[in-house]
Amino acid sequence: MSEALFTELTVFILAIFIGVEVISKVPTTLHTPLMSATNAIHGIVLVGAILVAGTFDAPFNAIVGVILVILASLNVFGGFTVTERMLEMFKPRPIVAKKDND
Amino acid sequence: MAGVTVNPVNVAYLVTGILFILGLRYLSSPRTARLGNRLAAVGMLVALVAVLTQGIVQWWIVALGVVVGAAIGIYSGRVVKMTAMPQMVALFNGAGGGAAALVAAGELLKLMNANPGEPLPFDQTFTIMLTSIIGALSFAGSIIAFLKLQEVMTGRPITYPGQQVVNAVILLLVLVGAGFVIANTNILTWYWIALVAALSLGVLFVLPIGGADMPVVVSLLNSFTGLAAAATGFVLQNNVLIISGALVGASGTLLTLLMGKAMNRSITNVLFGAFGSVKPGTSASSSTSGQNVRSVSADDVAALVAYANAVIVVPGYGMAVAQAQHSVRELADQLEKRGVEVKYAIHPVAGRMPGHMNVLLAEANVPYPALYDMDDINPEFERTDVALIIGANDVTNPAARTDKNSPIYGMPILNVDKAANVIVLKRSMKPGFAGIDNPLYDDPKTAMLFGDAKKSIDAVVSAVKAV
Numbered sequence: 001m002s003e004a005l006f007t008e009l010t011v012f013i014l015a016i017f018i019g020v021e022v023i024s025k026v027p028t029t030l031h032t033p034l035m036s037a038t039n040a041i042h043g044i045v046l047v048g049a050i051l052v053a054g055t056f057d058a059p060f061n062a063i064v065g066v067i068l069v070i071l072a073s074l075n076v077f078g079g080f081t082v083t084e085r086m087l088e089m090f091k092p093r094p095i096v097a098k099k100d101n102d
Numbered sequence: 103m104a105g106v107t108v109n110p111v112n113v114a115y116l117v118t119g120i121l122f123i124l125g126l127r128y129l130s131s132p133r134t135a136r137l138g139n140r141l142a143a144v145g146m147l148v149a150l151v152a153v154l155t156q157g158i159v160q161w162w163i164v165a166l167g168v169v170v171g172a173a174i175g176i177y178s179g180r181v182v183k184m185t186a187m188p189q190m191v192a193l194f195n196g197a198g199g200g201a202a203a204l205v206a207a208g209e210l211l212k213l214m215n216a217n218p219g220e221p222l223p224f225d226q227t228f229t230i231m232l233t234s235i236i237g238a239l240s241f242a243g244s245i246i247a248f249l250k251l252q253e254v255m256t257g258r259p260i261t262y263p264g265q266q267v268v269n270a271v272i273l274l275l276v277l278v279g280a281g282f283v284i285a286n287t288n289i290l291t292w293y294w295i296a297l298v299a300a301l302s303l304g305v306l307f308v309l310p311i312g313g314a315d316m317p318v319v320v321s322l323l324n325s326f327t328g329l330a331a332a333a334t335g336f337v338l339q340n341n342v343l344i345i346s347g348a349l350v351g352a353s354g355t356l357l358t359l360l361m362g363k364a365m366n367r368s369i370t371n372v373l374f375g376a377f378g379s380v381k382p383g384t385s386a387s388s389s390t391s392g393q394n395v396r397s398v399s400a401d402d403v404a405a406l407v408a409y410a411n412a413v414i415v416v417p418g419y420g421m422a423v424a425q426a427q428h429s430v431r432e433l434a435d436q437l438e439k440r441g442v443e444v445k446y447a448i449h450p451v452a453g454r455m456p457g458h459m460n461v462l463l464a465e466a467n468v469p470y471p472a473l474y475d476m477d478d479i480n481p482e483f484e485r486t487d488v489a490l491i492i493g494a495n496d497v498t499n500p501a502a503r504t505d506k507n508s509p510i511y512g513m514p515i516l517n518v519d520k521a522a523n524v525i526v527l528k529r530s531m532k533p534g535f536a537g538i539d540n541p542l543y544d545d546p547k548t549a550m551l552f553g554d555a556k557k558s559i560d561a562v563v564s565a566v567k568a569v
């Protein structure tokens with residue numbers, strides 16, 4: 001294993017620890033938005049897709065390249081959109097409605 | 103190192119990593135969650151702007167791909183029904199896994215073009231194979247999960263004799279193929295063999311998993327796609343991919359373990375147990391007798407809940423199928439007007455993905471403080487007049503506490519049978535997904551209201567208004 005790979009492994013392992021720490025604080029009521037938000041975040045593979053499909057020495061034919069970029073963009077844009085839409089729905093107890101009840 | 107120069111692109115990637123972590127942190131409360139989502143989106147924007155400075159020449163490929171992907175993504179994100187979120191997440195998992203595998207394949211081809219005839223370094227081939235295998239597995243597995251959730255194919259486990267043996271052989275083929283690629287032997291041939299084998303394995307490993315176990319599978323595939331993205335980071339030696347992938351991997355893994363715990367089953371049991379398959383010999387003959395089942399009308403239910411002090415609603419997948427969440431909310435409004443206290447009890451595996459019921463009820467404008475987790479609500483059933491079960495079955499089955507022979511024995515359940523009255527809304531007396539008898543239905547204090555959940559609730563609502 002090269003020094004570079006070991007450094008990357010270090011970053012990976014520490015990031016896992018941060019992930020576990022942060023995610024374990026997400027309440028169960030938000031677990032579906034959490035999943036769609038992580039869908040958006042793993043859309044970061046779009047960075048890799050652009051590097052592989054868009055650079056000078058791109059090995060793919062154009063169609064495969066476009067499909068690759070589409071797949072990754074789907075996650076990014078779809079993930080953030082649907083997460084935002086879901087989170088908009090989560091409302092605290094309405095104060096006005098309470099008054100109606102009394 | 104005089105005058106240290108830092109590549110600004112790497113600074114941008116660091117910013118992205120930080121924004122992703124902060125974004126997830128803000129998901130710790132519904133109050134701050136939207137800010138979190140937006141921070142993460144800004145982080146993504148930073149990374150994308152940065153990568154566009156990295157010698158992109160095929161602009162039209164990037165532009166066309168992003169525009170089409172964004173159009174489809176934003177459109178489907180806006181119109182998807184909340185009941186269909188599990189399918190949506192499954193599709194995104196698949197797309198992410200597929201993209202990761204393609205990136206790795208592209209890097210392999212690039213490497214081979216750049217070093218014709220030379221052996222490829224271990225670091226590269228190893229990480230490329232890892233990415234391709236995990237990516238292909240999650241791509242193919244997610245497609246099957248999607249088809250099952252969308253009910254294009256049966257939600258029941260699909261099993262056949264020698265299934266485990268077939269899977270083991272294919273897994274071996276994946277590993278052998280990867281080994282040959284890493285050993286620089288007939289690289290392309292073995293690469294495609296390993297890739298096709300990994301795709302088949304993805305298909306075959308989700309086929310025997312039943313619909314009720316989908317929360318575990320969707321979470322696990324989410325974790326896989328995260329790991330695939332991280333592995334892409336190793337291939338491209340790109341920290342932002344490694345960090346983001348690790349975050350997603352951690353999230354998916356935590357949710358997977360949580361779901362397993364909520365069913366009192368190990369993840370291996372979920373994946374290989376074919377839970378809910380129809381076992382020959384133990385068919386419907388042994389099912390709940392049905393003799394003691396008491397069926398009531400919507401008017402009876404209305405009278406019961408309208409004069410109650412406290413009602414707990416227990417939603418399940420049946421509520422999602424019937425799209426009954428808005429009617430449920432209307433019923434709760436009517437009851438609250440009459441001074442009845444209404445709470446919702448959410449079992450961790452109710453529905454088809456983690457948090458599925460919460461999102462549906464949020465969509466119907468139920469305030470999130472009214473939704474209670476299993477551990478918080480269980481002590482309250484004892485002082486509750488009516489437990490109203492809407493399309494939930496196994497998560498309310500008292501056999502999980504009492505019957506050592508029940509397949510779900512030991513699974514933590516909602517203690518609905520402790521309530522003074524239990525009302526079960528159900529389509530028919532057919533046993534639940536797992537085909538397990540539910541002695542709750544024979545309990546003298548249980549009354550059944552048969553029919554489509556939405557129609558039944560609507561009938562109860564009009565009856566309550568008339569009370």
